[in-house]
Amino acid sequence: MTLPPEAPTLPARLLHGASVLPNREAILPLLPKGCEFAEVGVGTGGFSRLVLSVCAPRLFVAIDEFRLHELDTLWGQPTQTLFGGGTHAQSYRSGFADRIGSGRMRVLEGDSADCLEQLEDRSLDVIYVDADHRYEFVRRDLAVAGRKVRDDGWIIVNDYIMVAELGATIPYGVVNATHEFMIEHDWGMQYLALQTRMFCDVVLRPSHLLPDLASLQHEVALLRASTSWRVTRPLRAAVGLLRSRR
Known part of the structure; x- marks a missing residue:
């Protein structure tokens, strides 16, 4: 396995006042209520439901390629069973039909950066980035997210780790792309949310908003x-x- 190159060292000023949280769920009560929230990479919708419950966003934008039904199994379960014989997109839309029907949720299907580009600049309060973890894709997602989030907004990056598992053939680029984005655009880390296998989340904000x-x-x-x-x-x-x- 080839590890990615070392990530750029973050200047201390981009870490001033950063706090450690026990898990990503602990982030949600700290976010603004009634916000406009985009989740980039929604999986089967478990975290989407939690965001809706805790943050009560006035608009939730769900972005994904919705191709998990093409796998034979997912998390040890046959995808035919997991998605009720339908597609990934059909299953997700069915689970949030009421909210989609009321206009409080938009579902965008396709490449993550391309879908984000469909949204107006400075229109979102929170963007949660959890799509393709390869360096070039994370870098693209963050570049677009930086334009779509409001000036006082939040960007949360999932799986802040170098590799998925020992023996993995494709290294993650999450740490490298995140550090580069922070340095280039002057965004600081407000929270590091831990995870039991260290698939942590980092919560970023413009540096002038940090404590x-x-x-x-x-x-x-x-x-x-x-x-x-x-x-x-x-x-x-x-x-x-x-x-x-x-």
Whole structure:
């Protein structure tokens, strides 16, 4: 297996104030409610449903090639069974028929970057990128996403990892393309959402919207000078002592 080249090192300013979350589900409550949300690569719709439930977007755009029915099996299950004998697109549309019928959901079928190009510039609040993970495709998706998201928007990149599995013949280009996009367009990382096999998500925002490091340091200094910090100092010391003896 050939690993991709090393990803460019991110400047520290693009990581100021970044927080770690336990999983990608923890991202959703932090996003704006009633937003316009595009999921690029929807799979069988499980994450789509979660986004709809938590974020309640006024418009949800589902983008996919919808070709999973061409596989014999998916996640250990025959695709004929998984999709009820129909196609991937038919199954997905059927599951969201009410929302599609009301105009609150659009389903775009085809190449991810081409489908994103159909949307107006600066029309989306959140874009979740989870399509083809090869470098050239992630780079294209992010380039288009950067134009389609609003100036105060969010781009979330799935599977922030170098390879799918040990022995894989095709390396991922997600990390490299993401770092290049961040450096080129001055977007910073606000959250790193973990995953149990380290198929993490990164949440990106324009760098001027990231928490200001100086402000964070000032808030910490005020907290440490506060009565509550002094009162809890013995308890924190005791906890530290216990940890040191484990």
